[in-house]
Amino acid sequence: MTTLRIGNASGFYGDRFDAMREMLTGGELDVLTGDYLAELTMLILGRDRLKDPAAGYARTFLRQLEECLGLAHERSVKIVTNAGGLHPAGLADAVRQLAERLGIPARVAHVEGDDLKAGYPDSLAAHAYLGGFGIAACLREGADVVVTGRVTDAALVTGPAAAHFGWGPREYDRLAGAVVAGHVLECGAQATGGNYAFFAERAGDLRRPGFPLAEIHEDGSCVITKHPGTGGFVDVGTVTAQLLYETAGARYAGPDVTARLDTIRLTQDGPDRVRIEGVRGEAPPPTLKVGLNRLGGFRNEVAFVLTGLDIEAKAALVRGQMETAFAQAKSAPADISWDLVRTDAPDAPTEETASALLRLVVRDPDERLVGRALSGAAVELALASYPGFHVLAPPGKGAPYGVFEDVYVPHGAVDHVAVLDDGRRVPVAPAHDTLVLEDLPTPELPEPLPDGPTRRAPLGLVAGARSGDKGPNANVGVWVRTDEAWRWLVHELTAERFRELLPESRALPVTRHVLPNLRALNFVVEGILGAGVAARHRFDPQAKALGEWLRSRHLDIPEALL
Structure with a gap:
């Protein structure tokens, strides 16, 4: 046909x-x-x-x-x-x-x-x-x-x-x-x-x-x-x-x-x-x-801008002030998370490149606790906190977030x-025959590359990657384009090395799958996305750039591959 x-x-x-x-x-x-x-x-x-x-x-x-x-x-x-x-x-x-x-x-x-x-x-x-x-x-x-x-x-x-x-x-x-x-x-x-x-x-x-x-x-x-x-x-x-x-x-x-x-x-x-x-x-x-998609509650966030010197001390001060405000109000949100994002550079030529961001994210079933409780506590610090205090945008009323399972x-x-x-x-008839899904055994691996000189360099000079989300989990597929690079990658990039390179995954189950025909490894990181993309559990809620972060990490790569 x-x-x-x-x-x-x-x-x-x-x-x-x-x-x-x-x-x-x-x-x-x-x-x-x-x-x-x-x-x-x-x-x-x-x-x-x-x-x-x-x-x-x-x-x-x-x-x-x-x-x-x-x-x-x-x-x-x-x-x-x-x-x-x-x-x-x-x-x-x-x-x-x-x-x-x-x-x-x-x-x-x-x-x-x-x-x-x-x-x-x-x-x-x-x-x-x-x-x-x-x-x-x-x-x-x-x-x-x-x-x-x-x-x-x-x-x-x-x-x-x-x-x-x-x-x-x-x-x-x-x-x-x-x-x-x-x-x-x-x-x-x-x-x-x-x-x-x-x-x-x-x-x-x-x-x-x-x-x-x-x-x-x-x-x-x-x-x-x-x-x-x-x-x-x-x-x-x-x-x-x-x-x-x-x-x-x-x-x-x-x-x-x-x-x-x-x-x-x-x-x-x-x-x-x-x-x-x-x-x-x-x-x-x-x-x-x-x-299944359901509403998980309400979410809000504020990003404090920390500029110049004493970034860590500024972050500690405003964090302590916000936590004190929540304690005094006796109505803290159920889930509070802080992330200090060091985007600042020393002796920076612009104010923006001299600044770091401190992100506060709150979640609670009660919309009021992520709305007025957060915005009031944050805004009241405008003249009473660290030098240079300002935020990227005032926190709003909060928004509903979803949970996928x-x-x-x-x-x-x-x-x-x-x-x-x-x-x-x-x-339309259902499937006539079915087969319980089981993982295949690890295929036979090629011989490793012989020892030789190496250079400390980003993984991405040798390997490509693509990552994405499936509910609370993320996958990172990594592949190379030559047989020699495959002989190195399949022995070097174990699940343990993956955890070392991406510290966010160290406490989580990581499973490695080997696909020799594609010269590829596929890593599944369980739970890294919390309750799924709609809950916006992390900075990159769909793990779209997780693979690019991995490619940017440095390790000892054989010079013959570089």
Whole structure:
């Protein structure tokens, strides 16, 4: 059968607005996907729907479609998106109304079954991560636009591929290949040079990266590429970086299949073309992941600016003053955290570079304790604290924050349904076979490099990295580009050395996963993000730059690699 060309036009809610038009006009496509959902997005949409029951979906998608539905129809491009969020039926109706207003014939279907809030009444949103066979059912019945709620990001690709090639639910190797393609595409320009560790080598190409597409073949293999003439670049490094993003071990589990990341083979197939093949698949695990979002309380912060000399003493003074004020009020917030950020430099040529920041973050179920209690105590110190006292901004009233957690339910606990344009409801059967997920044994490691001269230098001169969040945990994927560097990295960067290099992880469980085919190590740091991104537990709440911090750390590197 013919190659299926699937492109991506959105990696998150807020991505580049004109990407949909660029993808539809820039080259050949069969299917255009858009990924709008993340853990934080579900919380945002849940709060939207509290105010308006008709809300709960990504309105940006509808505005993009107003410009582009005609283009998609002219070019016979199917559109598949999870922009339905918490209200896929509502978005599907809105798309039908838009198509009627524009005079464009479009059959619009949607997927239901992910919403499990009835079983978790204390949650703002509770959604199972569905697979791609609901999407496939919609496309097989002739849908032009398919809207879903919470499906796995890769399902936006596995669904169209299964529909196009006629794959059944037990064709695990083919499905696993499509999952890997979907994982590469899901974050948009991250596959075409965006957020790339070695960006400085190709900086001129990155002012406006194009969005990626996958040429998928019937056996599940694919080529990752982009439209001709668009910015950015696609090479083995950019694809490797995205493959490591927000993953853990070699078994990458989903509702349709568990993809074996340790079987992936990457080869450069020409300029801006990377071939992915050899992916093996296994039966999915017996349960589905369910993401729960709830309101955790209220949060506020203030950043005190400390300038010039005696930074530590100034910080100690204002901290003691604030703690005394809380004690006298007998109403301190339940959670109080302090961070001194030493951005100051000695003998600095500007006031800003002579200044450090002392961040105070408070959380409490009572909105008053993070509002007036904090702002009153901080503002009252304006003329009675350290020399040069000022803050970046006066603390406000405080804002609600969310907490994310995941639980697991059997496949049969959800009613996965494809709802067609004419109202017919097509049930989607749960997985026939399942396999309990277990970590694979550590693969055989290559011989270490022979001893030789070393130089103290940043890890990033040799290794790339990409990091991200999964609930309270973070992952840091680290890879190198030569066999010699791999022989050094796999023996040097143990979990223990990782903890040494990133002191924030020293008291936390750190698991190292080895992926020799990618010359990569993947580290999972449990609990570093507290209650998840919405709780903003740390300075970098989604661990986006954790990998870059690791790359900046110095260690003894063989001179032969430098």
